[in-house]
Amino acid sequence: MKAFTGIQNFFDQKVEAVNQYLQGLSVRERVMVVFTAIFLTVVIIGSALWKMHSLADQQQTRLNELKDLTVWMQSNAATMKPANDLDxxxxxxxxxxxxxxxxxxS
Incomplete structure (x- = not known):
């Protein structure tokens, strides 16, 4: 509980510092800072989601290739003969x- 209170106090101090900084700016600058912060947040989250999507797509392609390879191996296993049929x-x-x-x- 003490750690939670410490973390909460830390965040409260940071929020208060940001509020004081924004109060010192003009209305135009305040709007620009807030808009830029929101824009950067959306861009960072969007790029992270896009990267995860592209990596998942690459893994799906790899999985499909491995499935195709497995099917090919299963269908051609019968035609691959050992060196000696007596074995x-x-x-x-x-x-x-x-x-x-x-x-x-079976």
Missing amino acids: LTPADKIQRTAQQQGLAV
Whole structure:
């Protein structure tokens, strides 16, 4: 509770300092300072959101490429033969033949 009170007092002091600074300015300067502060806040938030959106879009593109690669690998796994067909067990041979014909063996 003491820390919260300290933080609240710190922010109150800063707000009071800003208010005193703004009171010392003319109306025109005050409007310009407030408008500039609002404009910069909107620009900073907008650029952060845009950056997050572009990074998410890049990750989605990467995910789609990896999915396509996985599908390609699964569809071509049957055509990739080992160096020697004698190394295959009968179950592997059945699985390969079924995949070549587009069947799924469970």
